[in-house]
Amino acid sequence: MTDYDTILVSTRGRVGWITLNRPEALNALNSQVCAEVVAAATAFDADAGIGAIVLTGSARAFAAGADIKEMESKTGLDMTMGDHFGGWGQFAAVRTPVIAAVSGYALGGGCELAMMCDIILAADTARFGQPEINLGVIPGMGGTQRLIRAIGYYKAAELVLTGRVMDAAEAERAGLVSRVVPAAELLDEASTVAETIASKSLPSVFAAKAALDAAMETTLAEGLRFEKQAFAALFDTHDQKEGMAAFREKRAPGFENR
Ligand code: CAA
Secondary structure: OOOOOOEEEEEEOOEEEEEEOOHHHOOOEOHHHHHHHHHHHHHHHOOOOOOEEEEEOOOOEEEOOEOHHHHOOOOHHHHHHOOOOOOHHHHHOOOOOEEEEEOOEEEOHHHHHHHOOOEEEEEOOOEEEOHHHHHOOOOOOOHHHHHHHHHOHHHHHHHHHHOOEEEHHHHHHHOOOOEEEOHHHHHHHHHHHHHHHHOOOHHHHHHHHHHHHHHHHOOHHHHHHHHHHHHHHHHHOHHHHHHHHHHHOOOOOOOOOO
């Protein structure tokens, strides 16, 4: 396994784990974190032995945002020409479902990173927000766009314009998180969810994620067209025949990821 400085990477069964590990900066997302998370996620994505990825941080912070100290002295041109957060697009584009297991702060880029994942499990200690307005900027890793799609315009606008931070219960009511669990159970719960997904047929999991992504990005008509094609294509897989035969024969399916 490649050595990383800012993340811990491990594999448990068919689940790939990425743990943000810059405790001295509450897992602030600098360029190195971005490059390493992208490298680890891309490697898992290319591995047919991996069926789900968990992205987590520490008990105190999932991530307290983009690294303010790294950005502070940059000019507008630097940010544009360097495409400062561009690398994160590669993380958002992985085919494999990613579960964000969020404990503590998920602020700014941390909240935006969680929103690039497919499922957000939150510890009851989690705090979500887009406080960039307090720094004289705005969200820059997708916050103004993904937050509206997740929780609606008015709630998102209040958070982005005031910088107010939500606790886990409010985030769940708003629809930002899939589920809230006691902090001590967060990683076990993330593991269970990831193993459940990884036990399914990979082609159908990839198709499901792609169709869900399409719903975020296209019109209803285009999304329905995409879903229809993806659904039909799965009927040429071994695992569709196996899954439906197993149902008829009242037994567990033996998926072969093909
Ligand atoms: N960037 C760089 N360093 C950060 C950081 C960040 N986003 N967040 C925390 N740190 C560092 C602190 O500077 C501090 O380091 P030092 O000990 O060297 O001073 C260390 O992490 C611990 O932080 P605090 O002492 O501040 O811890 P706290 O418990 O008192 O407060 C906090 C925690 C409320 C999360 C506070 O750290 C904070 O407000 N952080 C910044 C949150 C923020 O504004 N995030 C948005 C960043 S901009 C962005 O993300 C743009 C985008 O859209 C991509």
